[in-house]
Amino acid sequence: MSEMAGEALSGPDRVAVLMMALGEEYAAELLKQFDPRELHRIGASMASLSSVGRDAVSTVVAEFNNELVNQNALVIDSRDFMKNVLTRALGRDKAKNVMDRILNEAGATGVEALKWMEAQAVAAGLRREHPQIIALVLSYLESAQAAEVLALLPETLRHDVLIRVATLDSVPTAAIGELNEVIEKQVMRNINAASSFKVGGPKRAAEILNAIDTGISTPLMDKIKGMDESLALRIEDLMVVFEHLLNADDRGIQNLLREVSSETLIVAMRGADETIREKILRNMSKRAAEMMRDDLESMGPVRLADVEAAQKDIMTIAKRMAEAGDLNLGSGGGGYV
Secondary structure (H helix, E strand, C coil), X not given: CCCECHHHCCHHHHHHHHHHXXXXXXHHHHHCCCCHHHHHHHHHHHHHXXXXXXHHHHHHCCCCCHHHHCCCEEECCHHHHHHHHHHHHHCHHHHHHHHHHHHHHHCCCHHHHHCCCCHHHHHHHHCCCCHHHHHHHHHHCCHHHHHHHHHHCCHHHHHHHHHHHHHCCCCCHHHHHHHHHHHHHHHHHHHHHHCCXXXXXXXXHHHHHHCCCHHHHHHHHHHHHHHCHHHHHHHHHHHCCHHHHHHCCHHHHHHHHCXXXXXXXXXXXXXXXXXXXXXXXXXXXXXXXXXXXXXXXXXXXXXXXXXXXXXXXXXXXXXXXXXXXXXXXXXXXXXXX
């Protein structure tokens, strides 16, 4: 694959190179400052760039350190980078919407396209395929995604598929091409037939209420309670989200940690944003924080449903403490925490 020269890079390409050179953490913080149209252009560039020449990197990152400038090329797993950065910057749901648009335009096909889909969609597309096809696909997915897909397959299929994964050794290049054809012709058709475009819902209503002033959200929720109390409770539950812990002061976090079991906390933190992780760890003893970091690093894949359940358990405790005046979650909870 040929290297990109500095003069061949467009404006968005240059920004993408800079983001990749800075690394995920700093890139995520910078991306928060862009508007959606700019973000889309930069993300599309990230998806298309794979090898950037030394001169191009030197031009874009003129004041960067010598080690980076002296490389012959900057070769990056750009799609994994883009996925991680956008998720850090926007959260899982918004990042997925941006990535879906980018990848549709970038022409991702076959197994590469499946890597960016939700496990439910991949499982729906695979459940009628031969176990050997499913095993090949799972072997190419990330471990966490493959685990989610396997768990969603019919129970009668799981053991057969896993045995085939375990006994796979090497696959001829021609077979990969055939696998991608099967995915494009059959699996994608099954996914499209089983999928629907979700809009609205209690979660969306909760997000909107979280974003407006309490003076507006409180009377709105009062009216919803009068019309449908069950719906109001579902919205309120979704308004109390794990990210609201960022609004709490250190004393409040310390109070909360005394009420939460370590088992629940580690599962909840497994899927938490890095900023929330650090806030929680900062409010633990040095020894406890070190042990928690070690446990998180050695922890295997955790189902998204388990992470969400653990986070909800913690936020239920947080809500109770907030009502008792032992925890202040700020204004992010829409007035209901």
